[in-house]
Amino acid sequence: MALQAIAFYVMATVTVFAALAVVLAKNPVHSVLFLITAFFSAAGLFVLLGAEFLAMLLVVVYVGAVAVLFLFVVMMLDVDFVALRQGFARYLPIGGVIAGILTIEMIVVATMVATKGAASRVSGPQASLPDVTNAETIGRVLYTDYVYFFQAAGLVLLVAMIGAIVLTLRHKPGVRRQNVSAQTARNPKSGMRMVDIQPGAGEGE
Amino acid sequence: MTLSDLNVAAPELILAGSALLLLMWGAFQGRSNFAYGAAAVLALVAAACAAALGVQGRIFSGGLIADDLSAFAKVFIYGFSAVSIPLGERWLQRRGDNKFEFNVLIILAALGMGMMVSAGDLIALYIGIELQSLALYVLAAFRRDDAKASEAGLKYFVLGALSSGLLLYGASLIYGFAGSTQFPVIAEAVSQGAGGGVLFGLVFLICGIAFKVSAAPFHMWTPDVYEGAPTPVVGFFAAAPKLAAMVLLARVLSEGFGSALEQWRQVIVAMALLSIFVGAFGGLVQRNLKRLWAYSSIANIGYALLGLAAGAEVGVQSMLLFMVLYMVDVTGFFACLSALQRDGKPMETIDDMAGLIKERPALALALTAFALSALGLPPFAGFWAKYYVFKAAIGGGLTVAAVLGLVGSVVAAFYYLRLIKVMWFDPTVGATERPPFEARSVAVAAALFSFPAVLVALVWLDPLAKAAAAVLG
Numbered sequence: 001m002a003l004q005a006i007a008f009y010v011m012a013t014v015t016v017f018a019a020l021a022v023v024l025a026k027n028p029v030h031s032v033l034f035l036i037t038a039f040f041s042a043a044g045l046f047v048l049l050g051a052e053f054l055a056m057l058l059v060v061v062y063v064g065a066v067a068v069l070f071l072f073v074v075m076m077l078d079v080d081f082v083a084l085r086q087g088f089a090r091y092l093p094i095g096g097v098i099a100g101i102l103t104i105e106m107i108v109v110a111t112m113v114a115t116k117g118a119a120s121r122v123s124g125p126q127a128s129l130p131d132v133t134n135a136e137t138i139g140r141v142l143y144t145d146y147v148y149f150f151q152a153a154g155l156v157l158l159v160a161m162i163g164a165i166v167l168t169l170r171h172k173p174g175v176r177r178q179n180v181s182a183q184t185a186r187n188p189k190s191g192m193r194m195v196d197i198q199p200g201a202g203e204g205e
Numbered sequence: 206m207t208l209s210d211l212n213v214a215a216p217e218l219i220l221a222g223s224a225l226l227l228l229m230w231g232a233f234q235g236r237s238n239f240a241y242g243a244a245a246v247l248a249l250v251a252a253a254c255a256a257a258l259g260v261q262g263r264i265f266s267g268g269l270i271a272d273d274l275s276a277f278a279k280v281f282i283y284g285f286s287a288v289s290i291p292l293g294e295r296w297l298q299r300r301g302d303n304k305f306e307f308n309v310l311i312i313l314a315a316l317g318m319g320m321m322v323s324a325g326d327l328i329a330l331y332i333g334i335e336l337q338s339l340a341l342y343v344l345a346a347f348r349r350d351d352a353k354a355s356e357a358g359l360k361y362f363v364l365g366a367l368s369s370g371l372l373l374y375g376a377s378l379i380y381g382f383a384g385s386t387q388f389p390v391i392a393e394a395v396s397q398g399a400g401g402g403v404l405f406g407l408v409f410l411i412c413g414i415a416f417k418v419s420a421a422p423f424h425m426w427t428p429d430v431y432e433g434a435p436t437p438v439v440g441f442f443a444a445a446p447k448l449a450a451m452v453l454l455a456r457v458l459s460e461g462f463g464s465a466l467e468q469w470r471q472v473i474v475a476m477a478l479l480s481i482f483v484g485a486f487g488g489l490v491q492r493n494l495k496r497l498w499a500y501s502s503i504a505n506i507g508y509a510l511l512g513l514a515a516g517a518e519v520g521v522q523s524m525l526l527f528m529v530l531y532m533v534d535v536t537g538f539f540a541c542l543s544a545l546q547r548d549g550k551p552m553e554t555i556d557d558m559a560g561l562i563k564e565r566p567a568l569a570l571a572l573t574a575f576a577l578s579a580l581g582l583p584p585f586a587g588f589w590a591k592y593y594v595f596k597a598a599i600g601g602g603l604t605v606a607a608v609l610g611l612v613g614s615v616v617a618a619f620y621y622l623r624l625i626k627v628m629w630f631d632p633t634v635g636a637t638e639r640p641p642f643e644a645r646s647v648a649v650a651a652a653l654f655s656f657p658a659v660l661v662a663l664v665w666l667d668p669l670a671k672a673a674a675a676v677l678g
Binding site: 105108109112113145146147148149151152153155156158159160162163165166167168 | 214221224228264265266268269304306309310313316317320328329332333335336339340342343346347349358378381382400401402405
């Protein structure tokens with residue numbers, strides 16, 4: 001138990017400080033690296049909760065794909081981060097007010113959870129059977145009870161793909177593409193042109 | 206559940222299947238043409254028939270509900286989506302931009318809207334909204350070489366993503382405190398007094414949906430997006446998605462939070478009145494007709510919300526009738542706008558419309574009908590729409606709100622009358638181009654509905670909406 005508590009506090013502290021550093025770091029590449037740190041320690045918290053599958057997803061999807069994508073974007077797009085920060089002082093008061101309201105709300109909700117206990121009134125989702133891992137539990141419902149949501153989410157991704165293609169794909173005119181069948185079908189007749197050159201006149205081209 | 210239960214999902218399966226087939230066909234064909242557009246319209250009509258005549262039931266443990274309410278909404282949603290395909294496709298073709306994806310995106314958006322009105326679960330609600338919105342973001346920016354359209358798409362996307370975040374936050378709070386994402390279970394938890402946490406979540410959920418229907422104070426994206434997006438696409442935006450989101454809101458509130466009526470009613474009434482006044486006063490200074498009608502749509506959503514706030518069966522019925530009559534008007538209005546051109550430029554400001562009655566009498570008469578209808582003058586469709594809403598609101602004990610709503614509609618009358626005055630009495634500015642056939646016919650048909658046909662249509666719309674509303678009653 002003590003070991004778990006130590007692990008929890010270490011990882012929770014790292015998560016909070018890494019998240020702060022994401023916002024406060026001067027260098028955007030450092031921000032992304034801190035983001036990865038935050039994801040990793042959040043994954044550790046999931047493991048402590050007994051949700052190994054979510055922890056793995058967090059590492060694979062967020063660290064493996066999303067954060068690396070961020071890194072590419074930060075490195076490849078020449079965004080002037082100094083200019084982006086210039087409104088900082090101007091937007092600080094309104095941003096502070098909104099952040100304050102959100103903090104109060106979070107505290108209210110958290111105390112409600114702590115005092116009454118979320119989902120204490122109804123028979124909510126039950127803890128999974130002891131001999132079944134949570135990856136297996138998710139696997140059992142994903143293609144059965146939740147197949148509709150799963151397929152519908154697939155359609156959402158399809159729309160995103162169509163959208164990306166519609167908005168960015170450009171067919172440039174005059175691009176010379178390799179056409180293998182035309183190349184192999186070429187014979188002396190189509191590949192050569194016989195020109196009868198008059199002495200002293202030269203060929204046009 | 207067995208495989209035969211999938212009959213309930215027939216409209217969704219038809220639309221999803223035809224979207225995939227059309228995508229394949231389009232990949233080989235490249236550009237949209239008459240046959241391609243006709244196939245897309247056919248798919249939507251088939252889905253509407255399946256929704257109207259098909260089996261009813263709840264499948265996927267309440268994730269997909271087919272009942273009278275969803276059938277009513279789906280028929281109109283698919284119908285208006287089908288109308289927007291020829292309008293938009295021909296409009297884009299005249300500008301040499303008729304990519305086939307337009308049809309596919311409209312079908313997928315219609316699919317998302319159908320999922321919204323059938324949702325009996327928070328996950329289905331969110332996925333439906335997201336499917337619909339993502340398709341709409343792309344449609345707003347469909348003319349990517351047009352700076353204004355790109356701006357519209359980007360604004361819509363960023364603010365839409367923000368609203369989705371609010372909605373998800375609310376949904377997760379509700380799930381946490383009620384213990385389930387299914388509406389009936391949530392209702393049980395609420396009736397046992399689930400307390401503040403659920404209501405917290407509900408307010409966020411309402412805010413997220415209010416963004417999608419552009420109700421004040423979440424309306425700020427509407428004028429910019431309507432101004433920049435392609436005109437026929439705006440006609441689509443302003444109609445079907447709003448009905449879908451309103452029906453979704455009605456279902457969440459009555460199926461999930463019926464016993465907390467007193468708590469959410471004040472939020473809905475506040476949003477309704479704010480929308481009516483923002484729409485009325487914001488429209489006064491607009492010269493661009495697309496922006497003007499954006500404010501008009503904000504005000505109209507206010508009236509629909511007022512009907513919803515009246516609660517019970519009558520309230521939902523008035524909201525459904527209001528939305529259907531509003532959808533006909535707004536589709537006709539944007540069909541007129543997409544038909545009118547002068548010297549190769551779209552006529553979009555009030556000044557462009559000067560003396561239109563001498564140039565294009567049919568379209569000017571249609572625009573007059575839409576303006577009078579939006580104004581709420583009897584016997585036009587808009588009058589009947591407002592009549593139902595105010596009757597329900599007064600019956601539901603919201604007399605003060607109803608009176609304030611009437612005041613708002615008097616203020617808004619100014620800009621509708623100004624448009625009519627400019628069209629009828631100002632000297633003409635120059636010759637307009639010949640309006641294209643399909644936009645003109647949609648405009649004239651909608652105008653004819655708005656005046657004489659509505660009197661006949663209400664005779665059968667009224668019991669249909671009543672039956673649909675009875676599901677939630």
